[in-house]
Amino acid sequence: MLSSLKLLQPSTVAEASQALAEHGENARIYAGGAELLLLVRHGLVAAEVLIDIKKIDRLHRIQLQDGTLRVGACVTHHALENDPLVREHAPALASAESQLANVRVRSQGTLGGNLAFNDPHSDPGTALLVHNPAVILGGAGGERRVPLSEFFIDMYATALRPGELLVEVEIPRLPVGMNSAYRRLHRYQRPTLGVAAAARAAGGAIEEARLAVGCVGPKAQRLTDLEGKIKGAKLSDARRIVKEERKRLGNLLQPVDDLMGSAEYKLYMTGVMICEALEAANGAAA
Amino acid sequence: MEAANKNSTDKVGRFSDAPRRIDLKAKVTGRAQFIEDLPDLPGTIYAAALLSPYSHARILSIDASEALAMPGVLGVVDREHLDGVNPRLKLGAHDHFKLPDDQDFVAIKKVRYDGDLVAVIAAEDLATAERALQKIHVEYEPLAPVFDAVEALAPGAPILHEERGTNLLLEDSLIWGDVEEGFRAADRVFEETYSSPSMFHHPMEPIGGCLMHYLNGEVNVWLPTASPMRDAGEFAHFLGLEAGKVRLRVPYVGGGFGSKIPTTAHYAVLLLTRRLQRPVRLVPSEEYSFRQNSRHAEVFKAKMGVKADGTITALDVELVVDTGAYTTGGATGLHNSVISAWGCYRIPNLRVRGRCAYTNKVPAGHTRATGKVQTTWGIECTIDSVARQVGMDPYAFRKKNVLLRGDYVCKGTPAMDTDYLDLMSEAIAGIGWDGKSDLAPEKKAASSSPWVRGRGMALSLRHGSMGGGRAYALVTMDARGVLTIQHNAAEIGQGTHNLFSVIASETLEIPQSQVRVGTPDTAVSLPFAGVSAQRTTMQMGNAVHNACKQLKQELFTLASQAKGGKPEEWRIIAGKLCWGEAAFSIADIVRCYGGSVVLKAVGYHSAPPMVKDSAFAGMDHWAPSGAALDLEVNRDTGELRILGYAIIADAGKAIHYPSAKAQTDGGAVMGFGHALFEETVYQDGQFQNGDPFQYRLPLMKDVPEDFYSSMLEKGDGPGPFGSKGMAQTSIVTVGPAIGNAVYDALGVRVRSLPITPEKILRAMGKI
Numbered sequence A: 001m002l003s004s005l006k007l008l009q010p011s012t013v014a015e016a017s018q019a020l021a022e023h024g025e026n027a028r029i030y031a032g033g034a035e036l037l038l039l040v041r042h043g044l045v046a047a048e049v050l051i052d053i054k055k056i057d058r059l060h061r062i063q064l065q066d067g068t069l070r071v072g073a074c075v076t077h078h079a080l081e082n083d084p085l086v087r088e089h090a091p092a093l094a095s096a097e098s099q100l101a102n103v104r105v106r107s108q109g110t111l112g113g114n115l116a117f118n119d120p121h122s123d124p125g126t127a128l129l130v131h132n133p134a135v136i137l138g139g140a141g142g143e144r145r146v147p148l149s150e151f152f153i154d155m156y157a158t159a160l161r162p163g164e165l166l167v168e169v170e171i172p173r174l175p176v177g178m179n180s181a182y183r184r185l186h187r188y189q190r191p192t193l194g195v196a197a198a199a200r201a202a203g204g205a206i207e208e209a210r211l212a213v214g215c216v217g218p219k220a221q222r223l224t225d226l227e228g229k230i231k232g233a234k235l236s237d238a239r240r241i242v243k244e245e246r247k248r249l250g251n252l253l254q255p256v257d258d259l260m261g262s263a264e265y266k267l268y269m270t271g272v273m274i275c276e277a278l279e280a281a282n283g284a285a286a
Numbered sequence B: 001m002e003a004a005n006k007n008s009t010d011k012v013g014r015f016s017d018a019p020r021r022i023d024l025k026a027k028v029t030g031r032a033q034f035i036e037d038l039p040d041l042p043g044t045i046y047a048a049a050l051l052s053p054y055s056h057a058r059i060l061s062i063d064a065s066e067a068l069a070m071p072g073v074l075g076v077v078d079r080e081h082l083d084g085v086n087p088r089l090k091l092g093a094h095d096h097f098k099l100p101d102d103q104d105f106v107a108i109k110k111v112r113y114d115g116d117l118v119a120v121i122a123a124e125d126l127a128t129a130e131r132a133l134q135k136i137h138v139e140y141e142p143l144a145p146v147f148d149a150v151e152a153l154a155p156g157a158p159i160l161h162e163e164r165g166t167n168l169l170l171e172d173s174l175i176w177g178d179v180e181e182g183f184r185a186a187d188r189v190f191e192e193t194y195s196s197p198s199m200f201h202h203p204m205e206p207i208g209g210c211l212m213h214y215l216n217g218e219v220n221v222w223l224p225t226a227s228p229m230r231d232a233g234e235f236a237h238f239l240g241l242e243a244g245k246v247r248l249r250v251p252y253v254g255g256g257f258g259s260k261i262p263t264t265a266h267y268a269v270l271l272l273t274r275r276l277q278r279p280v281r282l283v284p285s286e287e288y289s290f291r292q293n294s295r296h297a298e299v300f301k302a303k304m305g306v307k308a309d310g311t312i313t314a315l316d317v318e319l320v321v322d323t324g325a326y327t328t329g330g331a332t333g334l335h336n337s338v339i340s341a342w343g344c345y346r347i348p349n350l351r352v353r354g355r356c357a358y359t360n361k362v363p364a365g366h367t368r369a370t371g372k373v374q375t376t377w378g379i380e381c382t383i384d385s386v387a388r389q390v391g392m393d394p395y396a397f398r399k400k401n402v403l404l405r406g407d408y409v410c411k412g413t414p415a416m417d418t419d420y421l422d423l424m425s426e427a428i429a430g431i432g433w434d435g436k437s438d439l440a441p442e443k444k445a446a447s448s449s450p451w452v453r454g455r456g457m458a459l460s461l462r463h464g465s466m467g468g469g470r471a472y473a474l475v476t477m478d479a480r481g482v483l484t485i486q487h488n489a490a491e492i493g494q495g496t497h498n499l500f501s502v503i504a505s506e507t508l509e510i511p512q513s514q515v516r517v518g519t520p521d522t523a524v525s526l527p528f529a530g531v532s533a534q535r536t537t538m539q540m541g542n543a544v545h546n547a548c549k550q551l552k553q554e555l556f557t558l559a560s561q562a563k564g565g566k567p568e569e570w571r572i573i574a575g576k577l578c579w580g581e582a583a584f585s586i587a588d589i590v591r592c593y594g595g596s597v598v599l600k601a602v603g604y605h606s607a608p609p610m611v612k613d614s615a616f617a618g619m620d621h622w623a624p625s626g627a628a629l630d631l632e633v634n635r636d637t638g639e640l641r642i643l644g645y646a647i648i649a650d651a652g653k654a655i656h657y658p659s660a661k662a663q664t665d666g667g668a669v670m671g672f673g674h675a676l677f678e679e680t681v682y683q684d685g686q687f688q689n690g691d692p693f694q695y696r697l698p699l700m701k702d703v704p705e706d707f708y709s710s711m712l713e714k715g716d717g718p719g720p721f722g723s724k725g726m727a728q729t730s731i732v733t734v735g736p737a738i739g740n741a742v743y744d745a746l747g748v749r750v751r752s753l754p755i756t757p758e759k760i761l762r763a764m765g766k767i
């Protein structure tokens, strides 16, 4: 049961961060509320003041500027999955958004809420990582820009400082000839495993590949070592290389046994799905 | 009171052009009242339950004083506040076992599962009651829990009920012939083990809601339950009242599948309403519901002897059944498993031995086809596996060994009364299969696509409606010619009230719009064991049929006295009483008595009597089904795609076709849940997935698009119009049909439910 809460509705980022600074620990940013209201109801978050940021126009934008796609924090999953700019510019993200949970959660939840909450069992962060994006964080002292790979610190922990909110995600254009794809494994609403790949191939060999894995492990992360190992390899050899690297992947990701499956299963499937995502990214590029 | 929708049903004599269900409109428009829709009575207060967070712990102290001091809090029931009642619940007598009364309705010394009731608070409103729960201070001393029945029976396991000295609750067996002899006569002997996890029924309406009011030495109870007469009796006994002093009414019930029985907190609510003399309401949450009931986990271990030509010579089965923390449905779970473990085959030498054990899990009551989802999974995979190992096609092996119509089955049962060959041929045709399996599936591994096709089948047999004593129905024909049926069979989703309406309309040959069906109310003392065990159509259906036949006879007698002729010369045709050329409305005849006379008749059904030394007490008929399944499985990921499923149940006669078919469909969909997803998981001392977010149910997308369900209707059952109980036949075949199809595709066997991609990968040795 919800206890009574105070709702603030600022109309600018500055007002929002000011309200955050003012109420400190008692206040929470309230975007879609898909996550937050559950937390409050179960007594896991003791907020007294909710700062509803949905009245801030700027947070609802999806804009292509000089080759960079800018997505406001309050854009919903549903809007992202259907946006032609996103589909063209960041196919992995559009794909991840379309597979996220169910249409009710997608219509309510926002990209900013998802990234800021940083639940390990999430989709968009993994898909975004292969696009080398950055997030814009706004606070009392203005705005700063942090690469997404540095924004995710640990499960439920991000680079957000007290008084700061996530304003926007900047997604640069992929290099020419490169495409991205996302693969998701799930048994429940939330994903068991998410894998993203962006790749460019020429003459059957991988010229450049970016790989990211989420859910298995505490946070979504890039697999830079593996990316290096498959660079220059034939697509048909990638499977073998990924298999050889499984042990190293295990050390990096540290999967655990839980309701979704055993650590061994998750690691095995990570290998399978890296290859699937790579093939899909290449297939799309071809 | 439900009445038929006029224009859709105002015809008689049409079983198959299926009028709309009489409760359809109310349910679709939201007008139908379930327990939470019933308005508060004046002065209603709210109860909230405190459940144990530990699976096994001693209670060192409970202190509710801070909670009781809160404004708005009216009272508590815990071990310190029992109003002098004996907290030990009395179990009903069982046909086959002497059962121990092992459960207190509220924890006294120990808690034995995550969810055991510790206290119930009553307050002016729900929010206050829930806040007060947090102010009850309980000191626990955690004890080691045991979550597996086999481990619970091993030496050194933590003991749940110290006074018993063991976790073994009951033992049971079924023996005929001589298995040792049978194994000697066999050319080959095979051993197979299959296990099923505990799971939760997950009715849409959570378990445990109620509204109770104690007034002037009597209690009015509104409760979603399957067995109002039994529950009213138990509540009266608990309070030391005469049976008639508890009046229980049943609103529409939002699904049960065996789970809608009294919960421990209901007894606390009885005490609170008596103490406070105000109506008390309990509104359960999903998390609470998950902790009220479950299905028995089970291990099925079989040894089967066969001759080289595929004739079965012997079957020896050992079962371990997990009843959770208390007896609850342990006796039925064990007994049903034992008497169904042999499947539907001619087995000259049989021995089934079962043990039922306590574990620190949510107690297992009854679940749609209690005990038989587990044994059908075991025996039908065993049959497939043994057939393949002797080099026979599983379909041919089944045809060779299955019981045929008229075959003797066992002492105390009817002879086999169905046609398995028809069930099998229709099932395989339903998925467009000739029934032939791939006897060397390993070879398919050579193909380049990761997706491999496989097909499998499964048969099932369970006893039809069994025991439960007599069922009574009361029918009243008023001076308008309107018939009212009173009974104590709850409408729990399956269409019972509609069924009675159709039976009455068919029997009396009056339009359904002239039939009213009452809702269960124990004030009209009409015994019935409850809507469970495939009893309703058979037992209550027959009682309604019988009552209507008596009434019809009386109408004929009355008509002949009033208008002439002999009773046997009268007929009812299209709702009119006819004698030769003369036709009268029923109202005309009823009014012959003058004044406001009504005609009444009490009808009943008696289950066949118990047969001495038979494990099959008072059985009316057999209830079989046959299923076939077509799938693709991905060799790299273990993922399954169900391409088609066909299920054929023997209904004898579908009295209301859409409802009977919905039972077949619904059972199969629930079966897909059991086969592929559902499992209650216990780890690190706790129930891990006792909420709808973490408990995976089947979704619409998990049901194959090519889904064929049908019924055999030979009019050969002992129910009204030749019907049989059939609602539990379709749930059991899904698991083994999938398991067998996976084998057909890959040549590997998954031996525990649910069949997950991970288990398939493990069986293939990929992880």
Ligand SMILES: Cc1cc2nc3c(=O)[nH]c(=O)nc-3n(C[C@H](O)[C@H](O)[C@H](O)COP(=O)(O)OP(=O)(O)OC[C@H]3O[C@@H](n4cnc5c(N)ncnc54)[C@H](O)[C@@H]3O)c2cc1C
Residues within 6 Å of the ligand: A028, A029, A030, A031, A032, A033, A034, A035, A036, A037, A038, A053, A073, A074, A099, A100, A101, A102, A105, A106, A108, A109, A110, A111, A112, A113, A114, A115, A116, A117, A121, A122, A123, A124, A160, A164, A165, A166, A167, A189, A190, A191
């Ligand atoms: C049933 C269900 C299924 C789900 N399945 C999935 C799934 O499959 N994949 C997946 O990725 N996610 C899933 N989620 C999670 C959910 O969809 C996302 O996390 C959602 O996008 C959260 O967004 P929101 O706007 O509702 O956040 P809110 O609930 O409003 O906020 C979440 C948290 O982030 C903070 N916050 C919100 N916005 C900002 C901001 N701009 N700056 C700083 N802090 C902020 C809030 O203070 C709060 O702590 C699921 C959730 C539910 C309830």
